[in-house]
Amino acid sequence: METGEHAQELADRIVALREAYYQGSPLVADAEYDAIEDELRGLLEAHPNIALDPNPLEQVGAPAELHSPVRHSRPMLSLEKATKPEQVVAFFNRFPGQSVVVMPKLDGLSLALVFEDGRLVRAVTRGDGTTGDDVTVLVRALVDGVPERIDIAGRVEVRGEAVMLRSTFATYNKANPDKPLINPRNAAAGTLRAKDPATVAERRLQFFGFDLDTSADAAAVDLEEGLQALGIAGAQMQHCTDAEQAQAAITAIEQGRNALNYDLDGAVLRLADREAYAAAGTRSSSPRGALAFKFAAEEKTTLLREVIWDVGKTGKIVPVAWLEPVFVGGTTVTKATLANQEVIRARDIKIGDTVLVRRAGDVIPFVAGVLDAAKRTGEERDIEPPTVCPSCEQPVTEQGNSRELFCTNVACPAQTVRRLIHWASRAAADIDAIGQVWIERLADAGILESPSDFYTLTKERLLEFDRMGEVSAQRMIDSIDASRQVGLRRALIGLAIPMASDGTAARLARAGFGSLEEIADAGQERLVAVDDIGAKVAASLVAHLARLRPELEKLRAAGVSLDVREEDLPPVIAAGAPLEGKTVVITGAISDPRSGEKVARPTFQRLCEQAGATAASSVSANTDLLITGAGVGDSKLAKAEKLGVEVIDQGEIWDLLIAAKVV
Numbered sequence: 001m002e003t004g005e006h007a008q009e010l011a012d013r014i015v016a017l018r019e020a021y022y023q024g025s026p027l028v029a030d031a032e033y034d035a036i037e038d039e040l041r042g043l044l045e046a047h048p049n050i051a052l053d054p055n056p057l058e059q060v061g062a063p064a065e066l067h068s069p070v071r072h073s074r075p076m077l078s079l080e081k082a083t084k085p086e087q088v089v090a091f092f093n094r095f096p097g098q099s100v101v102v103m104p105k106l107d108g109l110s111l112a113l114v115f116e117d118g119r120l121v122r123a124v125t126r127g128d129g130t131t132g133d134d135v136t137v138l139v140r141a142l143v144d145g146v147p148e149r150i151d152i153a154g155r156v157e158v159r160g161e162a163v164m165l166r167s168t169f170a171t172y173n174k175a176n177p178d179k180p181l182i183n184p185r186n187a188a189a190g191t192l193r194a195k196d197p198a199t200v201a202e203r204r205l206q207f208f209g210f211d212l213d214t215s216a217d218a219a220a221v222d223l224e225e226g227l228q229a230l231g232i233a234g235a236q237m238q239h240c241t242d243a244e245q246a247q248a249a250i251t252a253i254e255q256g257r258n259a260l261n262y263d264l265d266g267a268v269l270r271l272a273d274r275e276a277y278a279a280a281g282t283r284s285s286s287p288r289g290a291l292a293f294k295f296a297a298e299e300k301t302t303l304l305r306e307v308i309w310d311v312g313k314t315g316k317i318v319p320v321a322w323l324e325p326v327f328v329g330g331t332t333v334t335k336a337t338l339a340n341q342e343v344i345r346a347r348d349i350k351i352g353d354t355v356l357v358r359r360a361g362d363v364i365p366f367v368a369g370v371l372d373a374a375k376r377t378g379e380e381r382d383i384e385p386p387t388v389c390p391s392c393e394q395p396v397t398e399q400g401n402s403r404e405l406f407c408t409n410v411a412c413p414a415q416t417v418r419r420l421i422h423w424a425s426r427a428a429a430d431i432d433a434i435g436q437v438w439i440e441r442l443a444d445a446g447i448l449e450s451p452s453d454f455y456t457l458t459k460e461r462l463l464e465f466d467r468m469g470e471v472s473a474q475r476m477i478d479s480i481d482a483s484r485q486v487g488l489r490r491a492l493i494g495l496a497i498p499m500a501s502d503g504t505a506a507r508l509a510r511a512g513f514g515s516l517e518e519i520a521d522a523g524q525e526r527l528v529a530v531d532d533i534g535a536k537v538a539a540s541l542v543a544h545l546a547r548l549r550p551e552l553e554k555l556r557a558a559g560v561s562l563d564v565r566e567e568d569l570p571p572v573i574a575a576g577a578p579l580e581g582k583t584v585v586i587t588g589a590i591s592d593p594r595s596g597e598k599v600a601r602p603t604f605q606r607l608c609e610q611a612g613a614t615a616a617s618s619v620s621a622n623t624d625l626l627i628t629g630a631g632v633g634d635s636k637l638a639k640a641e642k643l644g645v646e647v648i649d650q651g652e653i654w655d656l657l658i659a660a661k662v663v
């Protein structure tokens with residue numbers, strides 16, 4: 001094919017993909033779309049003689065339709081993309097001495113809000129960048145964080161991102177399992193394309209500002225201050241004076257992205273001064289005064305090769321997707337969960353489909369759905385739920401609205417192995433020297449059946465196995481030995497009682513139960529009296545702990561501690577509690593001034609709690625004290641100063657702790 005023809009083909013494909021995407025139903029994952037853009041960009045650079053008219057790379061977004069068109073006062077542009085630290089340095093070099101804000105690149109839909117003499121008059125989508133859709137009615141009805149009135153005269157335009165919060169997304173999908181939304185971004189786009197707000201009432205969005213344009217003298221020149229003065233929540237912004245600081249802020253955003261209630265796909269750098277930003281001007285499709293730093297994609301499409309039904313520790317049988325390996329969320333994913341048969345049905349997923357896989361942070365990768373059902377060839381197969389347990393071949397039972405499948409055979413081999421693996425896991429007994437493969441072998445040999453069997457293992461017995469060496473056997477025995485200190489909370493986690501989460505175990509430990517046996521004896525009534533423990537969880541605990549009574553006795557007899565551990569108890573607040581009522585944030589390296597020894601952050605935090613403090617992980621307006629150790633970054637201090645949070649050196653806190661006899 002001619003290069004020119006190929007370029008035109010790519011351009012047409014980009015236009016088609018954009019159109020689908022801005023309607024809220026994309027046909028491919030973003031990474032795949034970006035790759036097509038990159039290919040075209042590369043081609044046009046290598047062949048400057050090829051002229052596309054129009055060239056989609058110089059256009060933005062999608063054409064407006066549906067709602068009435070509104071012309072933007074100035075174009076709503078795309079952003080220049082960066083992936084390397086050098087590009088951040090180059091950005092700073094272009095604007096020497098200028099303050100730059102770094103903020104998350106929120107993954108939603110951009111909106112322009114126009115205020116006239118203090119009143120919201122219009123909300124418009126980006127559209128093709130020049131002309132957008134009037135969505136004022138939808139925004140008034142559905143978008144939180146958009147004030148009806150602001151305290152400033154004249155014309156003010158605030159631009160920002162409307163996102164669907166992850167919590168809203170999760171709640172919606174839980175309530176509508178038959179018509180799930182595929183991801184928060186498409187959900188936001190779809191919501192603002194609705195013809196009537198009543199039809200999408202449960203799909204609320206949240207607005208975060210990232211741009212402010214006005215000639216009103218009253219508005220601050222600094223973007224963040226300007227938005228704050230209007231009472232409009234902005235994207236979280238951090239002021240940086242050099243590339244190094246900015247890079248650190250970008251890294252912090254990337255590392256913190258999973259803890260946030262919204263999706264983001266990068267970080268945006270932008271001149272903090274609104275006038276400087278305007279003066280920097282624009283290129284054909286992006287402003288010069290901003291740069292988008294892209295993060296690794298958390299969604300990709302790949303082939304669903306097979307579905308295997310896997311038996312878990314509580315007997316639940318879950319569908320696992322076997323995928324054509326795909327690099328997503330920072331690792332290569334080959335398996336992903338499909339949740340249950342109702343989810344498969346609602347998302348209409350078949351074996352052989354090209355599916356969208358999502359892996360955000362530590363969550364288990366999952367199959368979000370099929371983007372483009374038109375790609376089907378007819379060779380796809382339906383996913384058939386099993387009628388008997390894949391491990392023991394006993395009939396399965398169905399439970400709940402999502403018709404989850406269970407094997408109720410207590411002697412089911414797959415369940416036995418899963419329970420043993422779970423007991424040995426980090427969150428429970430933490431027998432880290434025995435991996436899954438060995439647990440399976442020992443279970444196959446009939447040596448391991450329940451957790452207490454670990455404690456009857458001897459080195460001699462282990463050495464009877466092929467490929468078992470002296471050193472490994474000793475390490476395994478030592479690791480088992482150490483796990484005897486497991487204690488109430490982690491033992492309860494390790495026993496894998498249905499419906500009892502890690503949080504349940506923590507709450508019971510804090511509630512004053514001295515041992516696992518005491519919980520087993522407590523009865524339903526005393527258990528539901530514990531905060532956040534409901535009737536169903538209590539009933540499950542009562543039933544399963546009764547069943548496990550002989551196992552608890554065996555564990556005890558083997559010298560395994562099932563008693564509450566000091567670290568799992570609520571802190572004992574010292575008399576006089578010098579930090580009572582204070583919310584504190586600890587930063588920097590902490591060391592005991594009396595010995596000079598380094599003290600781990602959680603240990604120091606616990607000491608502060610014993611002195612009456614509540615510890616938080618990051619500085620906010622609710623923080624009372626920022627306690628600083630050695631080597632604290634300037635940005636933390638600047639933030640504390642801006643929010644009026646008192647900064648106090650660890651030395652003074654140690655003095656208080658010593659005086660109150662906490663240490």
Ligand SMILES: NC(=O)c1ccc[n+]([C@@H]2O[C@H](COP(=O)([O-])OP(=O)(O)OC[C@H]3O[C@@H](n4cnc5c(N)ncnc54)[C@H](O)[C@@H]3O)[C@@H](O)[C@H]2O)c1
Nearest residue numbers: 017018021026028029030033078079104105106110210268
């Ligand atoms: N899957 C598909 O078929 C498909 C099709 C078209 C576009 N896309 C995706 O959409 C994006 C296209 O780029 P684009 O030009 O629409 O947007 P962009 O990536 O160039 O970024 C500009 C947009 O970023 C948003 N944004 C979020 N936070 C911001 C902040 N703090 N400051 C400034 N802007 C902020 C705004 O909405 C703005 O319009 C890419 O991520 C691309 O992968 C996907």
Ligand SMILES: [Zn+2]
Nearest residue numbers: 389392407412
């Ligand atoms: Zn079974």
